[in-house]
Amino acid sequence: MKEQKQKNKKGILARYGLIVTVLMLFAFMVIFSAAKIAFTTEGKRWREVGEKETVIRDRVILPKRGNIYTCDGKLLASTEPLYSIYMDFWADGIEKDTLLKYVGPLSAALAGKFPDRSAAQYKGLIMNGWNMREKEERQIRDNEAKGIDRKVSLRSRYVKILRKDISYVDLKEIRTYPFWNKRSNKSGLIAEERNARKKPFGNLATRTVGSVYKDLEKGGASGLELKYDSLLKGVPGVKFRQKIHGKWIDVVEKPAKEGWDIVTTIDATIQDITERSLRDKLIETEAESGTAIIMEVKSGEIKGIVNLDRMGGGSYAEGNPNAFSYMNEPGSTFKTVSAMVALDDGVVTPIDSFYVGTGLFQYNKRWVRDHYWRRGRDRGYLTVEEGLAVSSNIVMSKMILKGYENNPAKFVEGIDRIGLRKQLAWDVPLSGIEGTSSIRFPDDKSNYWSKTTLPWMSFGYETQVPPIYMLMFYNGIANGGKMIKPFIAKQFIEDGKVIENIEAEVVNQKMCKETTLEQIHRMLRGVVDEGTARVVASDYFNIAGKTGTAQIASGGRYSDYYVSFCGYFPAEQPLYTIFVGLRKPKGVPSGGGMAGMVFKNIAEQTYLRKVKLTVNDCDVDSALIKNPVLKNGNWDFNLALLDVLKLPAGDLSEAAGWVKMKQNNKVYEPQPLALKGSLIPDVHGMGARDAVYLLEKSGLRVHLSGSGKVVSQSFPPGQRLVKGTTITIILR
Incomplete structure (x- = not known):
């Protein structure tokens, strides 16, 4: 027994020793392999493979693009995240049985939320993705079995499920749907984030604010978005994605730096008033396009700027930057410039007179015509002040010829003295000569100075001045002779702190002598009180300004019209300057009746909403208090x-x-009101409802244009009535 025990003990020790030896050999092999992986090139290769499977490096973090605000804090443009929705059918935990169980309810939920596809279409899309994954698996196995070292493209890893990108709120909702409410490694749900530009106020000042490329990484495409792209876009960051316990986690190496915010001078209320007023008149006149700008006199801040072009179907939308890019001959609004130069040089006084006769004056075999020349009425002599009031081309041309016929360069030097030929940079990116004032000089070899250039320049032809320059000039008159550049970008803000405040650039500290300024101011009042802009006069305050009606040069001849009005209000203590221009309106062109009425609407609505009144202003006898x-x-x-x-x-x-x-x-x-069944009734001063009722009751067909009350009817009252005839009534 004792020998047997001894023999068993030796056998146990031998087996134990064998086991220990095997374990030691295994441990040695592990240590050897670990050392080999740690310190040889093979280890480097395996680390790269492992990292490739679990880490995705150097992914860009897109910065949030800066916001653009109105001066009163309303958002004109902002950035919000949108999500593209995909499914990864190679997700580690996705199971076919579970997918088949929930694909029906998931598809029904998606069709209810995003009805651009039916539930059956969503189900087909998802199952096609799964079938694609199975096909790819079979291909991989076949390649391995045949020993083919060929990579199979895994198209089922990213199958787009929703056509349109969705908001974060929608993303949270779809994550509650059947199957997609599981962890991403089991549901295969992928939400790929991207930044998108949104305009909460829709088309409000949209041409000025500008646009960005669909791929936001490319930055601004137009307007403020392009001009200040380098400030708005921010600085990208860097992150990597690491797979931990089957779940991908973002790890930020370098955070993105958000773009600066921009506060503009735009006032949302005034911008809306300006846009509605211009749009209504464009629709009424069926004009090709139009622009309206309103700026604060003292600060130079543009409070509203609208550029509308006619689109298909007769609608109007923001298109070209017309305020800067209208390179037309300005017409009669330029007469104020001519008068200022001549008065300042002492060539004339406001009461000097010139013979205008029937409105025709020939100079170097070319006719200068006043707007009334076809009537044949001899008006005799008109003073300079009267000539500006009634917009006489003859008075302006004779005045400038008197002072500068033998030295035309002196006239252009006077325009230079005012500051209208100064080249300026604007908040809106432009190309070519857009946004510059193109005024001829006698010795300019590239722009021929003809024998008739001087008199034609005097009333706004043979020169190009965009609306923004005319606005700046008239604002200089309103601002006591100090010309300042209109601007839009007011503040730059980083992380809630104001980095820079912008103030208006002074273009000319003093445009002319004080006496000249007083004379010009009085003459512009006369244009509204007694001249071509009488319809612009307001019941609430005095207005000073000038009408403009210029033919448009095209193909070597003149056709169609460009009508405009530029002025300021209240005339005694100006607060705002406004320019309005309409290109190719239908009907009889009128700087006062077309552009001037837009000016009046903008001015009155702005005044009643924005101007703060004292107690004395609210007296019962005040002109502001009127019965309807x-x-x-x-x-x-x-x-x-x-x-x-x-x-x-x-x-x-x-x-x-x-x-x-x-x-x-x-x-x-x-x-x-006398009414006779056989005669056309008088509907002047009626609203649309009453006028149409009365005319149709008489047996006439009615074509209506405009809104307000009737100011004209195509057949005069009292004329014999022919039933079935169409009568046109115009309302304002």
Whole structure:
């Protein structure tokens, strides 16, 4: 027994020794392999393979693009994340049985949220992705079995499920859907983030704000977005993705630096007023395009800027930067420049007169015509002040010829003295000569100076001045002779801190003598009070400005018109300067009746919303407090309205259903409107409803244009009526 035990003990020790020896050999092999991997090139190769499978390096972190704001803090442009939705059918934990169980409910949920595909189409798309993965698996196995070292393209790793990118709110919702509510390694859901540019106010000042490329990494494409792209875009960061426990995690190496925010001078309320006023007139006149700009006199800040071009279907949208790129001959708005130069040089005084006759004047075999020349009326002599008021081309040309015929360079030097030939950089990127003032000089070899250039320049031809320059010039008059450059970008902000405040650049500290400025100011008042812009006069404040009506040069001849109005208000203590221009309007062109009425609408609405009044301004006798104006029309309706408003109504002298309304001593006096069945009724002063009713009741067909009250009808009242005839009425 003792020997047997001893023998068993030796056998156990031998087996134990063998096991220990094997374990030691295995440990040695592990240590050897580890050392080999750690210190040889083979180790480097395996580390690269391992890192490739678990780490994705040097991925760019796109910075958030800076916001663009109005001066009152409203967002004009901002960046928000959007997500492209894919499925990875090679995800580690995705199982076919689970997918088949939930693909129906998932597809139904997607179709309910994103109805551009049906539930059946979503199901087909997802199952096609899974079938693609199985096909790729079979291909891999076949290659391995045949010993073919060929990489199989795994197209099922990124199958796009949703056509459109979605917001973060939508992303959170779809992550609650069946199957997609699992971890990403089991659901295969991939949400690829990208930044997108949004404009919360839609098309408000959209041409000025500008646009970015669809690929936001390319940056700004136009407007402020392009001009200040280097500040807005920020600095990209760097990250890598690491796979830990089957889940990819982003690790930031270098954080992205957000772009600067820009605060503009744009006032959202004034911008909206300006856009609506211009759009309404463009629709009424069917013009090709138009621009309107309003700036603060003292600061140079542009509060509203609108550029509208006619699109298909007669609609209007922001297109070209017309405020800067209209390189037209300005026409009669330039006459103020000529008058300022001549008055400042002592060539004339406001009361000097020139013979205009019937409105025709020939110079070097070329005719200068005033707008009334076809009437044949001899107007005799007009003073310089009267000539500007009625926009006489003859007065302007004779005035400039008197002072500069023998020395035309002196006239252009006077324009230089004002500052209109100075080359300026604007907040909106432009190309070529856009945004510059192209004014001829007698010895300019590239721009021929003809024998008739001087008189034609005097009333705004043979020269190109974009709207922004005319705005700047008239604002200089309103600003006491100090010309400042209009601007849009007001502040640059980084991380909530103001980095830079922008102030207007002074173009000319003093445009002209003080006496000249006073004379020009008085003459511009006369244009509105007694001249071509009488329709622009306001009941609330005085306006000073000048109309412009210029033919457009095209193909070596003149055709169509460009009408404009530029001025400031209130005339005594100017707060705002406005330029309005309409290109190729239909109808009789009128700087006052077309562009001037847009000016008036913008000015009055801006004044009533933005100007703060003192207690004295609100006195009951103030011009600001007025009883409403009643339109002509149905007496019963007007009487009912007066009763509701508790306003005094006079007695009707005779029974009548239709009346003309007059206001005497704050009492509304109705006057019977004579109607005869065989004659065309008088609908002047009526609203659209009453006018159309009365005309159609008479048997006429009605074509209506504009809004407000009737200002003209194509057949005069009292003319014999022919039933079925179409009559056109224009409302303003």
